[in-house]
Amino acid sequence: MSQINRSAKQLIAPVVSNKKVGQYHQIIVNVGDLAESCKPGNFVAINVGGDSSRMILRRAFAISRVSSSTTFGGTMELIVAPGGQGSRWLCAQGEGAMLDIVAPLGTAFGIPTEPVPVLLVGGGYGSAPLFGLAEVLNSRGCRVDMILGASTAAKIYAPMEGKRAVNSMRIFTEDGSMGQQGRVTDPIPELIKDLDLAVIYSCGPMPMLSAITAITNQFEVIHQCAVEESMACGIGVCMTCVIPVKDDAGDISMLRSCIDGPVMDGSKVQWNLVGQQL
Amino acid sequence: MELGRTAAMSTLDFSTTIGNTWFPAPTFTASGCASSGRELAQFFPLREMGGVVTKSVMSKARPGRPTPRMAETPSGMLNSIGLQGPGIDAFIAKDIPYLVEQKARVIVSIAGETVEEYSTLARKLRAVSGISAIEVNISCPNVENRGLVFACDPEASRRVIDGVRRTIGGELPIIAKLSPDVTDLVSIARGVVDAGADGLALINTVLGMVINIDTMRPQLGGKTGGLSGPAIRPIAVRAVYQVHAALPKVPILGMGGVSTGRDALEMILAGASGVSIGTANFGNPTAIMSIQSELKQLLIDRGFTSLKQAVGFAHRTDEVDQT
Numbered sequence: 001m002s003q004i005n006r007s008a009k010q011l012i013a014p015v016v017s018n019k020k021v022g023q024y025h026q027i028i029v030n031v032g033d034l035a036e037s038c039k040p041g042n043f044v045a046i047n048v049g050g051d052s053s054r055m056i057l058r059r060a061f062a063i064s065r066v067s068s069s070t071t072f073g074g075t076m077e078l079i080v081a082p083g084g085q086g087s088r089w090l091c092a093q094g095e096g097a098m099l100d101i102v103a104p105l106g107t108a109f110g111i112p113t114e115p116v117p118v119l120l121v122g123g124g125y126g127s128a129p130l131f132g133l134a135e136v137l138n139s140r141g142c143r144v145d146m147i148l149g150a151s152t153a154a155k156i157y158a159p160m161e162g163k164r165a166v167n168s169m170r171i172f173t174e175d176g177s178m179g180q181q182g183r184v185t186d187p188i189p190e191l192i193k194d195l196d197l198a199v200i201y202s203c204g205p206m207p208m209l210s211a212i213t214a215i216t217n218q219f220e221v222i223h224q225c226a227v228e229e230s231m232a233c234g235i236g237v238c239m240t241c242v243i244p245v246k247d248d249a250g251d252i253s254m255l256r257s258c259i260d261g262p263v264m265d266g267s268k269v270q271w272n273l274v275g276q277q278l
Numbered sequence: 279m280e281l282g283r284t285a286a287m288s289t290l291d292f293s294t295t296i297g298n299t300w301f302p303a304p305t306f307t308a309s310g311c312a313s314s315g316r317e318l319a320q321f322f323p324l325r326e327m328g329g330v331v332t333k334s335v336m337s338k339a340r341p342g343r344p345t346p347r348m349a350e351t352p353s354g355m356l357n358s359i360g361l362q363g364p365g366i367d368a369f370i371a372k373d374i375p376y377l378v379e380q381k382a383r384v385i386v387s388i389a390g391e392t393v394e395e396y397s398t399l400a401r402k403l404r405a406v407s408g409i410s411a412i413e414v415n416i417s418c419p420n421v422e423n424r425g426l427v428f429a430c431d432p433e434a435s436r437r438v439i440d441g442v443r444r445t446i447g448g449e450l451p452i453i454a455k456l457s458p459d460v461t462d463l464v465s466i467a468r469g470v471v472d473a474g475a476d477g478l479a480l481i482n483t484v485l486g487m488v489i490n491i492d493t494m495r496p497q498l499g500g501k502t503g504g505l506s507g508p509a510i511r512p513i514a515v516r517a518v519y520q521v522h523a524a525l526p527k528v529p530i531l532g533m534g535g536v537s538t539g540r541d542a543l544e545m546i547l548a549g550a551s552g553v554s555i556g557t558a559n560f561g562n563p564t565a566i567m568s569i570q571s572e573l574k575q576l577l578i579d580r581g582f583t584s585l586k587q588a589v590g591f592a593h594r595t596d597e598v599d600q601t
Binding site: 004005006008010047054055056057058100102229230231232233235236237238239240241242243244252253254259274275276277278 | 310311312313316317318319320321333341342343344345346347348349350352353354355357359362499507508537557558559560561562563564
């Protein structure tokens with residue numbers, strides 16, 4: 001318990017680059033040695049709006065990838081959708097802008113000790129951290145397949161280089177504007193059987209994570225998902241980002257998605273109780 | 279008092295006292311804004327601040343309110359946690375020993391649904407070593423009186439503090455945490471001090487609401503929430519000022535949107551003997567450390583040689599020219 005936030009540091013980090021990729025921004029931040037302690041699944045909390053901002057809370061973003069051997073020293077990649085006021089401010093920060101960051105935060109995706117077949121499922125820009133994860137899994141000898149989904153083509157995040165670490169990538173859109181028409185969950189039961197999957201990793205909207213758990217609960221497959229809940233602090237002090245989770249003894253408690261997550265065991269999350277009074 | 283620029287070289291007595299307890303610095307966490315301290319320990323040694331005020335604990339473990347539990351507002355936020363917590367027994371077993379081991383000074387905040395629950399909590403804490411003071415959070419619904427918040431009812435506030443005082447004996451200072459959502463804060467403050475409170479914590483959050491214009495329903499799972507952050511700071515300064523004017527000898531922990539050393543000094547000048555930092559921890563895990571060093575410098579710059587000289591300085595009637 002005394003190890004909460006154990007790798008986390010607060011630092012002022014310069015933006016190395018900010019490129020628009022479809023509807024999203026790819027923002028690279030120079031974080032020096034901190035890159036070495038970031039694992040797929042971890043997130044970063046960033047101050048937004050500058051000193052005179054009326055936005056007092058940090059914004060949490062999944063760390064999509066880190067690199068420790070670039071000409072800039074260690075860097076961190078973020079994929080940001082300019083949706084809310086805070087992320088719009090972040091997307092407007094160009095090269096050289098200084099960001100006040102706290103990272104790495106939260107739990108990381110568990111990596112299998114054996115080279116087993118795994119499936120990565122991403123919804124919208126939730127796919128971003130899965131590419132860094134794919135590289136790690138691939139380097140451990142896992143067969144990595146990927147399914148990405150979104151409501152429409154513009155919301156799919158699938159960089160060309162992301163395909164290197166995966167065996168196959170299938171895309172689903174609800175309006176059929178890219179890949180197959182349908183939802184990411186459609187092919188999962190078949191893939192579990194055909195590929196003999198050991199683990200499904202997912203990141204995306206909560207209803208998607210819940211739907212995947214409903215499938216994985218019928219099979220012998222582990223579901224590691226990165227959850228999402230309104231969060232004020234990101235470091236475990238505010239108690240706002242809680243998710244109902246059942247422990248091994250069968251007791252349900254409200255766990256903080258910032259320190260007991262964001263990566264959680266999907267089969268333990270009580271999806272039907274999210275947003276309900278326990 | 280002689281005030282001069284030369285004081286920059288002098289040393290500053292930064293200590294404060296609440297009741298009979300001495301704290302080396304006047305900076306505290308605000309209850310509910312630092313959990314039980316562990317989470318912040320990665321960012322700075324907990325013993326370096328005045329003290330940790332722990333999240334209000336109740337008799338039994340509580341799951342709290344449904345999510346969403348927070349909504350950011352201009353220069354502030356609403357929260358609706360519903361006092362999620364482990365219950366007093368687990369808290370005494372796990373959280374206090376950790377804080378004592380860190381050499382942090384501990385103020386335990388308690389909350390109850392009945393007058394009796396507060397007394398029961400005090401009884402359990404009486405035997406625990408390593409506690410510097412007890413904060414009694416009376417901004418809770420009284421189940422014995424139609425859910426009326428204790429802090430909004432002068433008589434119920436007084437009875438809670440009286441019960442805790444009788445149970446705890448004379449040793450441990452009691453700090454009553456009051457709500458600003460009342461018509462006459464001074465009379466409530468007077469009542470709890472008469473009932474045995476050694477100090478006051480001002481202010482708790484201000485009740486508010488955000489409506490989501492997409493769902494067209496209240497944004498928070500609990501519908502209403504407590505507003506905190508710089509948005510409420512002037513309310514807090516006013517509350518501290520008014521209560522200090524009426525009860526100048528009663529130490530006050532001032533809180534409500536303190537984010538910088540300047541804000542902390544404002545509270546001290548209004549009459550606070552210490553400041554609690556709450557929402558600022560969410561946006562900046564090292565906020566308390568920077569507030570502490572900024573406050574020290576601001577006091578020195580103004581010629582104060584002790585924090586105590588500055589407490590309530592805004593109330594002075596003499597014509598001291600500080601230019």
